[in-house]
Amino acid sequence: MRHVLAPVALALFFALSLASCAAPRYTTYKPPGGAPEWKVKAEKEFGGKVTIMINDTQALKGQYTIGGEQEVKGKYEGRDISMILKRSHEDRVTVYECLLYAEGNQIGFFRW
DSSP states (O other): OHHHHHHHHHHHHHHHHHHHSOOOEEEEEOOSSSOOOEEEEEEEOTTSEEEEEETTEEEEEEEOOSSSEEEEEEEETTEEEEEEEEEEEETTEEEEEEEEEETTEEEEEEEO
16 A cells, blocks of 8 residues: 555645646837837746746746735836736635736736
């Protein structure tokens, strides 16, 4: 019996690990004033961490809280950027949302 439980437990662990890491989300943003376009990637990692990459450079990193919203602020190429992280539940499923802003304008909405 013990030999059967170990592979089952290991398979369950890997399945849960894969489910907790979500596929990255992408968008683009064209800053005003003739600046080059931003290629934005949002990635949710195991444990509720979110990383925002702009043109392959880490721009923001934050983590979801148990309840409510979490705002993370930063700068990219001299422009103010921020994200609001919100975790909620829909039909017993946890939903993760990330709203991304540049200079006060929403430039992305990501949902896992």
